[in-house]
Amino acid sequence: MNGQPLLAVDRLSKTFRSGGGLFGRARTIRAVHEVSFAIARGESLGLVGESGSGKTTLGRLILRLLTANSGTVHFDGTDVLTADRRTLRALRRRMQIVFQDSAGSLNPRMTIGSAVREPMTVHRLARRSELDTRVRTLFGEVGLDPILVDRYPHELSGGQRQRVGIARALSVEPKFVVLDEPVSALDVSVQAQVLNLLADLRERRSLTYLFIAHDLAVVRHLADRVAVMYFGKLVEIAPTPRLFAAPTHPYTTTLLAAIPVPDPRRARQRSMAGEPVGRSAGPDPAPAEPQPGSQPADACPFYPRCPHPAKDERCRREVPLLREIGVGRLVACHYADPSAPDRPPA
Amino acid sequence: MKPLLEVRDLRTTFAGNPATRAVDGVNFTLDVGETLAIVGESGCGKTVTALSILGLIDEPGRIEPESVVEFGGVNLLTLEARELRRIRGAEIAMVFQEPATSLNPVLTVETQITETLRAHRTISRTAARARATDLLELVRIPQAAERLGAYPHELSGGMQQRVMIAIALSCEPKVLIADEPTTALDVTVQAQILELLAELQGRLGMAMLLISHDLGVVAGLADRIAVMYGGQIIEQASAAAIFERPMHPYTEALLKAVPRLDRPVTRLSAIAGSVPNAATWPDGCRFHPRCPHAWDRCRTSHPELTPTAAGDVRCWLTDEPHRRVR
Numbered sequence: 111m112n113g114q115p116l117l118a119v120d121r122l123s124k125t126f127r128s129g130g131g132l133f134g135r136a137r138t139i140r141a142v143h144e145v146s147f148a149i150a151r152g153e154s155l156g157l158v159g160e161s162g163s164g165k166t167t168l169g170r171l172i173l174r175l176l177t178a179n180s181g182t183v184h185f186d187g188t189d190v191l192t193a194d195r196r197t198l199r200a201l202r203r204r205m206q207i208v209f210q211d212s213a214g215s216l217n218p219r220m221t222i223g224s225a226v227r228e229p230m231t232v233h234r235l236a237r238r239s240e241l242d243t244r245v246r247t248l249f250g251e252v253g254l255d256p257i258l259v260d261r262y263p264h265e266l267s268g269g270q271r272q273r274v275g276i277a278r279a280l281s282v283e284p285k286f287v288v289l290d291e292p293v294s295a296l297d298v299s300v301q302a303q304v305l306n307l308l309a310d311l312r313e314r315r316s317l318t319y320l321f322i323a324h325d326l327a328v329v330r331h332l333a334d335r336v337a338v339m340y341f342g343k344l345v346e347i348a349p350t351p352r353l354f355a356a357p358t359h360p361y362t363t364t365l366l367a368a369i370p371v372p373d374p375r376r377a378r379q380r381s382m383a384g385e386p387v388g389r390s391a392g393p394d395p396a397p398a399e400p401q402p403g404s405q406p407a408d409a410c411p412f413y414p415r416c417p418h419p420a421k422d423e424r425c426r427r428e429v430p431l432l433r434e435i436g437v438g439r440l441v442a443c444h445y446a447d448p449s450a451p452d453r454p455p456a
Numbered sequence: 457m458k459p460l461l462e463v464r465d466l467r468t469t470f471a472g473n474p475a476t477r478a479v480d481g482v483n484f485t486l487d488v489g490e491t492l493a494i495v496g497e498s499g500c501g502k503t504v505t506a507l508s509i510l511g512l513i514d515e516p517g518r519i520e521p522e523s524v525v526e527f528g529g530v531n532l533l534t535l536e537a538r539e540l541r542r543i544r545g546a547e548i549a550m551v552f553q554e555p556a557t558s559l560n561p562v563l564t565v566e567t568q569i570t571e572t573l574r575a576h577r578t579i580s581r582t583a584a585r586a587r588a589t590d591l592l593e594l595v596r597i598p599q600a601a602e603r604l605g606a607y608p609h610e611l612s613g614g615m616q617q618r619v620m621i622a623i624a625l626s627c628e629p630k631v632l633i634a635d636e637p638t639t640a641l642d643v644t645v646q647a648q649i650l651e652l653l654a655e656l657q658g659r660l661g662m663a664m665l666l667i668s669h670d671l672g673v674v675a676g677l678a679d680r681i682a683v684m685y686g687g688q689i690i691e692q693a694s695a696a697a698i699f700e701r702p703m704h705p706y707t708e709a710l711l712k713a714v715p716r717l718d719r720p721v722t723r724l725s726a727i728a729g730s731v732p733n734a735a736t737w738p739d740g741c742r743f744h745p746r747c748p749h750a751w752d753r754c755r756t757s758h759p760e761l762t763p764t765a766a767g768d769v770r771c772w773l774t775d776e777p778h779r780r781v782r
Contacts, residue, residue: 160642161613267730268498297497298669299746302713302726309723324643327715331724354717368647370672372714374695 114187115148116286116318117172122146122181124164124171141167143342144181146432149286154312154319156333156350158326158365164342165322169288172320173205174198185286203233206279210291212271216263222274223259229281248277251314253307269300273307280311286318293328305331326369330354335438338362341411344432347440358435358446360418410443420445459485460663461509461548461631464524468501468508471516476734478504478517480687483761486631486663493666493678493695497710497731501687502667506635509665510544511535527631546576549624553636555616559608565592565619566604569626576627591622596652614645621652628660635667650676671714675699683707686732686742693767703769706743741772749773749781 124142129135142164149155159165170176172183174190183190185201193201209215216225226245230236236244246256252273263271272292279287289308293301309332312319323329329336329350336353338346338361346359357363410416410425424444432442468479479501486492494502507513509525511532525532527548532540544550552558560568569591570584579587585604592600595618608616617637624632634653638646654677657664668674674681675695682692683704691704702708712725729746732738738745744754753772761770773780 160644269730297731298671298710299497299713299727300730302715302724303728305715305724306726325715326643327717330717331715331721364644366717368644369717370647370650370670370676371718372671372675372699372711372716373718374675374678374699376675376718 116151116153116186117149117320118182118184119148119172120146120182120184122168122171122183123179124167124176125179140342142171142178145339145342145344146181147337147344147347149318149320151285152316152318153335154321154333156329156336157320157322157339158324158329158336159339160324160365162341163339165324165339166290168339169207169290169320169322173202173207173288175207199233203282204284205286205288206282206284207288207290208272208275208279208292210295212268212275212295213263215275216271216278218263221260221262222254222266222271225263225274226277226281229278233282235282244281248281251280251311252277253303267300268296269303272296272304276304276307276311280315283315284317286320289319289321289323291323292321294323294325301328308332326354326365338365343411343442344440345412345442346446347432347438349438352436352439358439358441359412359443360416360421360446361412364415364417412443418443418445457487460488460490460527461486461665462524462526463505463509464526466505466508466523466525467520468504468513468523469518469520470734471518472735474735477687477737478734479508480737482684482687482689484682484689484692486665488630489657489661489663491657491664491666491677491679493668493674493681494684494689495668495671495674495681496684497669499731499734500684501734502669502684503635505684506550506633506665506667508533509633510548510550511537511540542576545572545624546627547629548631548633549627549629550633550635551617551620551624551637553639555613555620555640556608558620559616561608563607564604565606565608565611568619569623572623572626587626588622591626592619594625594656595619595622597622612645613641614648617641617645617649618652621649621656625656625660629662631663631665632657633665633667636669637666638673639668639670646673653677671699671711683710686737687734688742688770689761689768690743690770691767692761692769697766701766703764703766703774704743704771705747705749705773709746709748741770749779751779 121144122142123144126139126141127136128139129137145168157165167176171178178191185205188197188201190201223245226248227241230241230244245259249256254270254273293304296304305328311317321329321332333350335347335349337344338359340361346362357366408427408429410430413425430442430444432440435441435446462485464483466479466482470476470478482505484492494505496502508519513519519533523533532543566585566588569588573579573584573587588604589600592603597603597615597618638649641649650673666674666677678695681695681698682689685706691707698707702711709727713727715724727746732742740756741754741759744750747754759770759772761768762774764774
């Protein structure tokens, strides 16, 4: 970490209004609530959470693809959320995004060569005569056969389309890339290719990543630190090896325990030890909205599902704030125990 | 003992130019109370296999006439539509991936459960209602009696899938076909549903055909596993054998490609290339373009599924083990 972080997010919030059609009363949903974190230059921060946790919204707020209600985002010292058009344009060159659904984010009527060329033209990054060479170089870099430049997105496989999405993002030579579930639509055999590619590119181009995913095993492969999100809030941040060896927030523990192990003996041992095939606590996570007849606004958002033995009245009356419990470790739980021993590998 | 369900030489094609051979000669059996998992990536033919068993293939799809799905001594594929409907939903039931699209949005939970019951059984309205409550309790829906009046959109994804399972179990099927039953769900909910399926299967003694792309999901439930690639089964063995001593290079590669929490972080071993397309299966062994061991024979000659001591495998390495590249 050389001094200032590349990205600094402070108390960022976003609410959506939902419902309120002809008859219903509109409800306000806190998709992202007072989220603060920073990413160092060259670091890869994993952001995990289940559906409705707000992780995708958070990624979009940072790039100003959505407008935040409050809070700040600083990129390399520049205030992103108040930047004027010209500044924003310059920022967009340095902050890029790769989406989950490359089929939906590529123009179906544009060849993939043009899709990769377009951002360079928009940002006037290369002379016309150099563009083709640069497109070919980028294709090579992401493992696409340059023969494919004149193909259309529907003529490619899912893995190839995702490589196009990556090449397009890299074409403007960004410093920072938001990867929003970049491999979750891919088959396992292809997912591994793309994860390896993302790791190589990061190394070669000294990229900084915000890697958003629901799959913890995938995140573990690409992140230096992991932030866990629940109901619009960060509940735990820790260096990757620590988070997996010794999770402190009860939600992180629940999440880790629920991941199925691809090993029948282990799966069976777990069920025999009284721990069912996947341990899980309480009711299903509702989407990011108050559950009907729900808890008071000051309660810990995880309260209804929390399996922690020390859970008590305080958890219902006082929202736990993110607090430091060790080097680089933050947790939002009144009773998280920083001295918890490392778990043996699952 | 005769198996409960036997699939022989199942072939399902979809007309087009060229036609796609989505399922291309699939054979397997399912015993009473057993769980067989069919595992594979997109386009391998696993879902079409499941749908074909129940005759749920529409134009331009076609189940080839030589195909046999034998259940209770009859070939389901030769039954009249009316006879097949008597079995479908009653003796063989199915749970799909997307509960939200499988449930009818304008009918209450109660109506959807009792509808199935009354279609297959002579049962009074009151008795059907009582049975619906029992079923919701069986799938662990809290306050079952109150939830009867709920509409699907009032339930979370996990609860919707529980309702789907309740509907599937309403007539006490002998076989439950579960096609990616947890793929649309969050991981904590997935764990609950898998737990529920395992428990219900043990209690009700039904056989289960579990279709999934996720080896982790399958590991906890399956007795046997069939791995599909290119419209065919390429390896079939006990779950323990598949995970500990995979024989087919594809199975082996697939297991290595999965990021795992119980192993140190290393570079993932990816499988080169992409999954093939049903309209243009490669010649020879369908995996040969991606296989690290492939030699001339694999490029020209198509291997059959061959029984071995540990299970069945469709690979020329069983003939010429010295060709394995170390």
